[in-house]
Amino acid sequence: MTRTAALLGASLLALASPAFAQSPSASAAPISVPPLEYTHRELANGLDVYAMPDAAAGTVTVTLWYDVGGKDDPQGRSGFAHLFEHILSRKTVNLPYGQISTLVENAGGSRNASTGQDFTNYYETVPPQYLETMLWTHAERMARPVVDDAVFQAERSIVQEELRQRVLAPPYGRFSRFVIGDNSFDESIYRRSVIGSLEELNAAVIDDARAFHEAYYRPATATMIVSGNFDPAQLDRWVDQYFAGIRNPNRPVPVFERPVETPRTAPRMVEAYAPNVPLPAVGVLYPGVAANHPDSAALDVLQAIMSRGESSRLYQALVYGKQLASNAGFNANSMEEDGSIGVTATVARGKAMSDLEAALDIELARVRDEPVTAAELAEAKTELVASDLRQRETASGRAFMLGQAIVSENNPRAPDERLAAIQAVTAADVQRVARTWLNDQTRVAVRYQDESARPAGVPDDSWRNPAPVPTYLTVPAAILPANELLPEGRRMAPPAPGAVRAMATPRVVERTLPNGLRVIVAKSTDLPIMNAQLVMAGGAAADAGQSGLASMTANLATQGAGGRSAPEIARTLEALGADIGGGAGADATTLFLSAPVASADQAGAVLADVVQRPAFDAAELERSRTRTVTGLTVALRDPGSLASQVLNRLAFGGAAYGAPAAGTPASVGTLTRDQVVGFHDRWWRPDNAALIITGGMEPEQAFAFAERTLGGWERPSGAVPTLPNRAGDRPAPRIVVVDLPGAGQAAVAAAVRGPRRSDPAFYPLAVVNSVIGGGQNGHLFQEVRAKRGLSYGANSSLGARVDGGLLSAATQTKNESAAEVVGLVLAEFDRLKTEAVTDQAVTDREAFITGGFSRAIETTGGLGGVLSDAVTYGLPLTEVETYVGKINATTPEAVMAAAQAVGSDQAWVVVVGQSAMFIDALRAAHPDVVVIPSASLDLNSPTLGL
Known part of the structure; x- marks a missing residue:
């Protein structure tokens, strides 16, 4: 049957009522929340379908939720629902391994899946013309998945690397996933971790996977939600075409009789x-x-x-x-x-x-x-x-x-x-x-x-909950014949894309206030929310040898201003439903304010004080120093975070970009109030800033907000400060290992220098980067994860900076595989110098890049970020409109030409992990590798303390 949801519209609009009591420091403005609008129907086979059309959206999202999760993992097979999430994403009768991700990325979309205790979901967001293609892929996975030994072995290895990366490598991964998880429940079905354990994943066999699919994956356990820009009548026809004929297995879904929990009666x-x-x-x-x-x-x-x-x-x-x-x-x-x-x-x-x-x-x-x-x-x-x-x-x-x-x-x-x-x-x-x-x-x-x-004699598993773990179901063995990938000539082709649906491009307008402040406005939504970003040139590159100064200045500004203490600022804004924050990147300091439109003026008054009248109280400096040093201490024990910082220092040496933007425990420990005040006085000025306003405000409304908020910000008489070349000369390539005792995984990072963001060479190199390591179709992901199962993910990125960034690759692997992964990463840095890329491959990678850009500017924060980058890097605001065309203009010849700037002989390489487990193999390939104990590492020094 079909029904339209009851929308509760009147009651939701009533949220703008006096039910919001008054704060002593702010009157909470009314907030109107539009209700969720959807239609629902159920197919004869039990599949529930929800449609949420939005003609203004530039994309369509397809999500399929299955009523199976970690609580359904079979006895002795914890983590199995999550493992099967990986398996069902990979291969069907008509789709070779990894082809689903290829279809999505070549369409300019994104896809992923996740597993909770109660569910497993699979989802894609694509341009609207690819809706039918995505529906077809979901039908393939539901009715015709291929669960063979190759898929099973590959995905199990990848899940084990995911466990190492998310649980064993971070300093508090075991705490949150294992210790907290095991002791939050006693005899509950939620007792086990969704990600499972290495031991039980190792014990699984392919027959378990086939039995699991047969038991739980069927139309009657699934809910489909389609949201975005589509024709509802056409959606109904496609759903009927691809899903109505899928039959449920003849056997019922296994039912686990829930254990009766013994209430806790003592701490x-x-x-x-x-x-x-x-x-x-x-x-x-x-x-x-x-x-x-x-x-x-x-x-x-x-x-x-x-x-x-x-x-x-x-x-x-x-x-x-x-x-x-x-x-x-x-x-x-x-x-x-x-x-x-x-x-x-x-x-x-x-x-x-x-x-x-x-x-x-x-x-x-x-x-x-x-x-x-x-x-x-x-x-x-x-x-x-x-x-x-x-x-x-x-x-x-x-x-x-x-x-x-x-x-x-x-x-x-x-x-x-x-x-x-x-x-x-x-x-x-x-x-x-x-x-x-x-x-x-x-x-x-x-x-x-x-x-x-740990005291002597205390066992490794001292944290385990003494309550008995429930005995879970053993899923019946599969009885249906296993599916196999059809020969190439017999496979059904995915549906071709449909007609392109119109997508509105945000209109960007700009004015300059009398004090020199640029005000840039782009309405991005009809929802009553707004986002303001104040971008000021300078950033961490202006720290002048005192790493962390720009970041500390931004953080401290919100901790007391205009006569309000830090707690008063927090109470005022939070009572309005508003958020404020700030930070410093390499080239700019940014403050952001997010608020309901109805509260914008009250929140803006706080922003005005933070910008113009920060207290920089000495006691607040000490508080911020303590919190920052603690955070940095934790980050320096995380392999991935530490590798990134060491790599940046290797690539830029003693130049401004080489210093850690957030500082180090040592540098932050010596910051003074006078230094903070001096940085604010030099760089925080209206003629060195731009205020970017996105969200639900009309342009004139936004300009008026800017005038009321920062129109009184006085411009100093002196000239705006400038910075010399922040990237400096290129240091010699090096390979450095940081020995981090107890690291549950090794982080591998490598980089070469890239062009200025304003250089036209940036665009073809962006396509090169996408070929090397963009998404799941990038070479790195395919070679490191898909083919070898050595990592949960392997990707590259092209960083944007005023004076030149980095094209960098990053991945994490078990310590024993670190040397092999270094070789794979460096091989990809050389590959495109001699290997031609086809026209179709370039087109596909361009679609991946431009699709991500289009999704970004759909959101209030994303559009603000793109405009903020334009201001920071000296780009015209028309970049919002022209970026896609510049990327799409890249040819295979331009890709090969740009790839000449990327090579293993120019790369800096960092490995952070337990060096004894890989150093011999790495040194055999790279005799000049240098090993630094983590305790001796000095990120404040261009030489890292050597």
């Missing part, structure tokens, strides 16, 4: 230890609620009060006030059948774990024992509604919101109903759920420390 403590943990972390875990539980909305509000934004209780008490933690979060995680509550924090440098735990307990007790204030309640509601509004900006965002509601709550109306429920939450409700669910008799306290702190 317990978990002590966990792992390698490469720079600072201890603590956690407190409680049972939570399912997504459709009556307490879910009140827990959302409680979560916002506790840890959303800088005015939240945990931030103010633990991070800002007592400075015991570098970060703190409160997460109420709700799924279809159960939930959990996790409160976590990382100990700040020089602070005691016990002091942090005591302070955290005080905050948990306070929210149980005392009602939250009216201002806190109103602020939390405004933040939640504003966040929801931002997610609804794009067709794909709305599709995912709808899909998550269906799989988590079996209710497509849930997103709209949730907003109404949040508005009804009272202070008494918040205290009630805090008392109910933050029950100390059910809590699990967690301590996470470096391996070096």
Whole structure:
């Protein structure tokens, strides 16, 4: 049957009511949230189809959600739903291995998939003319997948590398995925990690995969959502053509009888230890609620009060006030059948774990024992509604919101109903759920420390939950014959693209205020949200030997200005549903402001103070210094992050671009207030800046906002400062290994110099970069991941800078494979110098680049970013209109010519990992490799401390 959804429009518009209580520092403006609009029908085979047409969208998103996830992993096969997500993305009867990604990228689209405890989804966003092609690929995967040994072995290896990259390599990966996950639930079906374990992945066989598909993947377990620019009647015809004939297997879906959980009646403590943990972390875990539980909305509000934004209780008490933690979060995680509550924090440098735990307990007790204030309640509601509004900006965002509601709550109306429920939450409700669910008799306290702190005799698995793990289903063996890839001449061809549907190009207009400030406006949405970016030339390249100065200046500016303290700024903006932030790239400092249009003037008044009247209070400098040093300390223990920083220093040496933009613990430790004030006075001036406004404001409305906000910003009398060549001379190519004890994976990075962003040579080199390592069809992804399973991903990027950036490649692999991967990366740097690229290959890569650009400018923030880049790199604002044509003008001859600038003999190479596991093999190929112990590395030095 077909029905039109009840839209709750009147109730949602009522969110602009006095339900938002008044903050002492700001009056919360009305926020109007358009409801989700969709139609629904169900095919005879049980497939649910939701259509969300949007004639203004430049793309269409197809998502297919299957009612199978980590909770359905068979006994002894944790991580299997996630493994099968990979398998089902690769090969069908009519599509060779990897061809789905090829179709999507050649169409200028993007695709991916994900697995949760309750679901597995597959999704593509493409230009509208490729909708039929995408529907056909989903039908192929549902009805005609090929699960053969080659696919199975390749994807299992890739998933294991993904586990190493996401869990074993980052300093706190084991903490969040294993320690927290295993202890958040006891006898629950959600006990196991979705990503599984290396041991159980190794134990899987191909027959398991075939049985899993037969058991769970069918039309009756699937929900399709199509959102964007399409004709609904044509969609119905295509869905009938490709999906109506797919039959469900004759056997029912396996049903797992849920275990009856034993309620926790006493608290317990978990002590966990792992390698490469720079600072201890603590956690407190409680049972939570399912997504459709009556307490879910009140827990959302409680979560916002506790840890959303800088005015939240945990931030103010633990991070800002007592400075015991570098970060703190409160997460109420709700799924279809159960939930959990996790409160976590990382100990700040020089602070005691016990002091942090005591302070955290005080905050948990306070929210149980005392009602939250009216201002806190109103602020939390405004933040939640504003966040929801931002997610609804794009067709794909709305599709995912709808899909998550269906799989988590079996209710497509849930997103709209949730907003109404949040508005009804009272202070008494918040205290009630805090008392109910933050029950100390059910809590699990967690301590996470470096391996070096482990007492003698404590086993490796000391963190494991003592409660018995449920015995899961064993899926019945497959009985259907296995599919095979058809011979080339017998395969069905994908549907040809349809007619191109019109896409509006944003209209960009500009004025200059009397004080010299450029104001650039482009309306990008009809939603009542706005985004302002203030771009000021200079950036980290202007640090003048004091790394991190520009970044610290931007961060400190929001921490007190115009007579408001840092907490007052946070309370004011968060009560308005607004966000502010800033940072420094190599060539520019940027401040951003995002707010509902109705609150723009009030939020703009804060922006005006931050820009013109920052306090740069000495106490705030010390707070920011502590947080920054802690963050940098953690980043320097992550293999990928560290490799990127070392590579940048190798490529630019002692030039301005070579210094770490965020600084190092040592350089940030010596910054002074006078240096910060001096940087602000030199570089923060209206005639050195541009204000870019995108979103739902009409141009005249935006220009008036700019005049009211920054029209009074005074221009200094002196000339705007300039910078000499920031890239400097090219240092000699080198290969450097950073020995990082305990690294769960090795990071491999390599780079060569690229042209200025304003140089016409940038465009053909962008196509070269795409061939080398753009997306899943880039050579690097194919050689490192698809063919050999050595990494979860391998890609390259072409960085844009005023005086020349880098074409760089990056990947991560198990330590034992690092030398092999270095060889593969360098081979790709040489390949295009002699190997011709066909016309079709160039066209396909151009489509990949321009498709990504078109998706970017569909969003308010993305369009603002493109215009910000134009300002920073001295490009005309017409770049929004001409970029696609410049990329598409690249010929195969231009690709080969541009590729001559890329070569292994010109490359800097960095490997970060446990060097003993790969150094002999690497040195055999590269005798001049240099090894630096991570403890001796000095990023402040052009020589890295050698």
